[in-house]
Amino acid sequence: MVGEEGGRSRKGVLELTDTLRGVGYLADRGLATALFVALELGRPLLLEGEVGVGKTELAKALSTAFDCRLIRLQCYEGIDTHQALYEWDYARQMLHVRALSGDQVQDGEAVSRLFGAEFLLERPLLEAVRAGDQCVLLIDEIDRADDEFEAFLLELLSDFQITIPELGTIRADSSPIVILTSNRTRELHDALKRRCLYHWIGYPTVDQEVDIVKVRMPDVPGTLAHKVVTAVGRLRDRDLVKPPGIAETLDWVAALGVIDSEELDTESARDTLGAVIKDRDDFDDVNSDLESLITDV
Numbered sequence: 382m383v384g385e386e387g388g389r390s391r392k393g394v395l396e397l398t399d400t401l402r403g404v405g406y407l408a409d410r411g412l413a414t415a416l417f418v419a420l421e422l423g424r425p426l427l428l429e430g431e432v433g434v435g436k437t438e439l440a441k442a443l444s445t446a447f448d449c450r451l452i453r454l455q456c457y458e459g460i461d462t463h464q465a466l467y468e469w470d471y472a473r474q475m476l477h478v479r480a481l482s483g484d485q486v487q488d489g490e491a492v493s494r495l496f497g498a499e500f501l502l503e504r505p506l507l508e509a510v511r512a513g514d515q516c517v518l519l520i521d522e523i524d525r526a527d528d529e530f531e532a533f534l535l536e537l538l539s540d541f542q543i544t545i546p547e548l549g550t551i552r553a554d555s556s557p558i559v560i561l562t563s564n565r566t567r568e569l570h571d572a573l574k575r576r577c578l579y580h581w582i583g584y585p586t587v588d589q590e591v592d593i594v595k596v597r598m599p600d601v602p603g604t605l606a607h608k609v610v611t612a613v614g615r616l617r618d619r620d621l622v623k624p625p626g627i628a629e630t631l632d633w634v635a636a637l638g639v640i641d642s643e644e645l646d647t648e649s650a651r652d653t654l655g656a657v658i659k660d661r662d663d664f665d666d667v668n669s670d671l672e673s674l675i676t677d678v
Contacts, residue, residue, distance in 0.1 A: 393417050406435070406442035407585075407593050415580035416443075425538055425559035427523075427574065430582035433626010436562040440519035443558060450516040452557075454505040456526040462533055466543060468502045496547035510543050513555035523573075524563040531573055538576045585627065587614060593627060594634055601634055608645040609634050612674050613657060616667065622660040632656040647671050 397420075398413040408416065416439070419426040428436040444451035454465055474495045503511070509518040523531065537543065541553035561577060563569060585593065587610055594606040610630060617624045625633075636656035642649040650671050658664045667674065 390417070393421075400446045401439075401442050402596065404442050404445045405597055406438060407589065407596060408439070409585075409589065412439075412580055412582060415578055419578045420558065422578070423556050425561055425577040427561045427563065427569075427577035427579050428582055429563045429565055429579070431584065431624065431626065432564050433628045434582045434584060435627055436560075436582055437519065437521055440517050440521075440560040440562075443560070444517040447517070447558070449514075449558075450512055451519060452505050452509045452512065452516050453519040453521055456520065456522045456524075456530070458525055458527065460526050460530055462530070464504060465506045465530070465533075466504050467507045467545065468504065469496065470500045470502050474500050498548065501545075501548070506537060507543055507551070509557045509559075510537075510541055510551055510553045513553045513557055515557075517558045517560065520559065520561045522564060523561050524566045524569060528570070531570055535572055535576065538573075584614075584617060587611060590614075590627065590630060594630065597631055598634055598638075601638065602643060605637065605643055605645065606634060608675070609637070612645060612650070615674055616657065619667075621658075621663045621666075623658075623663060625657045625659075629657045629659070645675055647675060650675055 394410070394413050394417045397417050398408055398410075401408050401413070416426060418424075428439065430436055440453070441451060477495060477500075505518070509516055520534070523534075538559065541556050542550055544550045584590075587607070590610045590613070591603070591606050594601060594610065595603065598606075613625050613630045613633065633653060633656045636653040637643075637645065637649060640649065640652060642653075651668065654664065654668060654671075658667055
């Protein structure tokens with residue numbers, strides 16, 4: 382029996398890998414397995430890794446593959462519960478009050494209607510609770526939010542319910558697919574991690590990244606893809622302020638295509654360097670030493 386279950390699990394991981402590949406996302410065995418387990422258990426998946434390795438793209442790929450909504454909560458310093466959950470449309474409420482007659486203003490029921498569903502502005506977390514398993518909830522860059530907001534998420538991730546004092550408790554009929562991402566600008570609390578499954582996404586190998594380029598840009602010559610990926614790998618080995626991610630690799634290949642270059646030489650690299658280097662100091666450093674970047678690629 383255990384062997385049969387193991388076989389089904391392996392088949393499920395392979396099918397998920399193929400499904401993601403069909404929408405242009407290449408997941409290695411470790412990531413596909415972590416995602417498969419998270420989906421089977423209905424648990425959030427916390428993805429950490431360097432900027433640009435495909436954490437956010439996974440949520441987008443899932444929403445496309447499963448034909449469901451992508452609801453994205455972009456975290457930032459100072460984000461609060463109102464911006465993540467809901468807000469009241471005060472402008473419409475004021476207009477409604479002005480339209481009421483004097484007698485209606487004295488009517489408690491008329492005033493209470495000001496806090497009805499028609500005046501409620503849904504933010505990403507409330508949208509996700511209402512949508513349930515018909516959506517992928519992406520909580521992006523959770524490490525940018527503060528400790529208080531992280532603590533607020535604990536109940537939501539455990540019960541998927543939201544209490545609005547004027548309307549009561551809203552519960553999800555089914556749990557959405559939840560992906561959290563972090564670039565590790567700060568350490569997340571253990572309480573949040575315990576509610577999630579975890580996976581670290583590192584930079585891909587040369588062969589894996591070449592495969593990504595070919596899947597996303599099938600018309601690009603294989604030799605050019607290999608040269609660009611090799612050069613990007615050398616950039617990552619340098620002490621850069623902003624090492625290039627996979628997105629920059631794709632941008633560089635696309636930029637070379639725009640200028641009709643089928644070779645990565647010194648001239649074409651200099652002309653398109655802004656597609657892969659996004660920091661002034663890095664740009665000056667790399668631009669002054671392009672020969673070592675593209676030699677023997």
